[in-house]
Amino acid sequence: PLAGVIFAAAGRHPIAGITAAFAGVSGGFSANILPGQLDALLFGITEAAAETILPTWDANIAGNAYFIIAMTFVFLPVIWYVTDKIIEPHLAPIIPGEAESSTAGIIKGPDTxxxxxxxxxxxxxxxxxxxxxxxxxxxxxxxxxxxxxxxxxxxxxxxxxxxxxxxxxxxxxxxxxxxxxxxxxSINNHRDVVRMMSESMSDLSYYLVLAFAAAHFVAMFNWSNLGLIFAIKGAAVLEGSSLPDSILLALIILFGASINLFIGSASAKWALLAPVLVPMLMLLGLSPEMSTAAYRVGDGATNIITPLMPYFPLILVFCQRWQKEFGLGSLAATMLPYSILLLIAGIAITMVWVILGLPLGPGAPVEFSMQ
Structure with a gap:
């Protein structure tokens, strides 16, 4: 919501600001200038999977440090380009008085x-x-x-x-x-505070209804084990493909991006895929750090287009503060260009990284050898 306010104050479309922030936070989920909690979480899973091939292998939390820094500087201009050249020119103009929330009516012009x-x-x-x-x-x-x-x-x-x-x-x-x-x-007494809190909660009503339906779908999907079946069968297909390393990693990225549409949790997906992909790639001469990096690229790119992501309905609520007709399909369609270009950029980074053999982090090469 703050990005929307900033864009509106600068005379630009607030929904463009919201979607740009959403793309940066969730679409570029793994891109960062420093290793963080996600690195520790994913490499803990990677370590357990890698030890099936090499019991002495130890995870390095900075194993993707150089790679995620590069992702940050590549994704930044991609998000700017999509926001400035694709998304904002096609957004419907804000009509005064059409916003559902009073918070959308307090923005002043940039010259005020x-x-x-x-x-x-x-x-x-x-x-x-x-x-x-x-x-x-x-x-x-x-x-x-x-x-x-x-x-x-x-x-x-x-x-x-x-x-x-x-x-x-x-x-x-x-x-x-x-x-x-x-x-x-703007606040004269405690009643004004209560009124403002009530208005904020009313904005969440759409989110609560959508989250209720999505939670039932996720529960039924988990009960069916379709995500697990899809992950294992897909990994088996990749294992038997006999493709060059760069092409294989690109397919793994696309595979992870596809699964992300149905299983939102990054750690849950990696817990399913790592026991298959990490040993497979180690036997093919690719390090566990490389398999983790490839997974992270695919996991982030489609975060912003799946309604199963917990924050997706919340972003929709923020957008509806400015345009009440802005629906679930509108948000998905708006985020789709971000997702496609971030995915293309991520695949390109990965392929270049493998071809050049650049280190992924301190003491984390692309190649792996049992010796």
């Missing part, structure tokens, strides 16, 4: 200056944010340290802090919003 109340509100909001952050820091370092479990193992000492973050962000945004609203004049 802030009022004195708004400036004061921003100052108060900043002070409120600093106050909440200071409170949480005090709860971590103050007497008794309620958010740090000093009696737990070192890796578990921060668990109370992590568990408090949801409440912390709620209080942070509530305090900042209330401070800004009281200074700018």
């Amino acid at each position: 200056s802030l009022t004195q109340g708004e400036i004061q509100g921003l100052k108060r909001a900043g002070m409120a944010c600093l106050g909440i952050v200071a409170l949480w820091v005090f709860l971590c370092v103050g007497p008794g340290t309620p958010l740090i479990n000093e009696d737990a193992n070192p890796e578990a000492r921060l668990n109370p802090l992590y568990q408090s973050l949801v409440a912390g962000f709620f209080i942070l945004f509530l305090a900042a919003g209330w401070a800004y609203g009281s200074a700018s004049g």
Whole structure:
């Protein structure tokens, strides 16, 4: 939603901002400038699969570091091009008064200056944010340290802090919003706060209905084991293809992208595919890091076009704040160019990487040898 507000304030189409942000966060899910939690999660699964061939193989959390950095700098211009040249010119113009949510009506033009109340509100909001952050820091370092479990193992000492973050962000945004609203004049009393919260929840009604139906579909799909059958049968076909390494990896990327339409979780899909793909590619001379990198490319590209993704209905709600006629099909069609071009770019990066034999990360070559 913030991307939509920024685009609107700059005089551009807010839905273009929302879709660009969605493409960057979910379509470029694996692209990053630093290894993160996803790397640890996927390489944990990769390690278990690789040990079936080489029991002494140990996962390196930075095994895809160079590759995901390259993805970041390749995906960035792709997303810009799609947003600027393909998506935004074809979006229907925003009609004043047509938005379902009042949050869509507070955007000013790019040439409008802030009022004195708004400036004061921003100052108060900043002070409120600093106050909440200071409170949480005090709860971590103050007497008794309620958010740090000093009696737990070192890796578990921060668990109370992590568990408090949801409440912390709620209080942070509530305090900042209330401070800004009281200074700018948009909030006069607690009833205005309750009214605004009610409006926000009403925006989620579409999401709740869609998520309810999607949850039943996912449950039935899991019960049928079709995803598992599709994954195993497809992997068997790839194993017997006898194709060059670069072409084989491209097919694996397409295969992973196809499965992603039906199984949303990155770790769940990799848990299904890794025991087959990782040993297969190791026997063909490709490292576990390379198989993980190829999987990540396919997994991210189609995140943004499957309604089974948990955030897909939420993005739809954000778009409907600006155009109430913007439906599920509209969002899928809008995200499709991002998905196609990100997939093409990802396949190109992978093929070039394999052909040139570039290291995927520190101590992580493309090739693999049992010796």
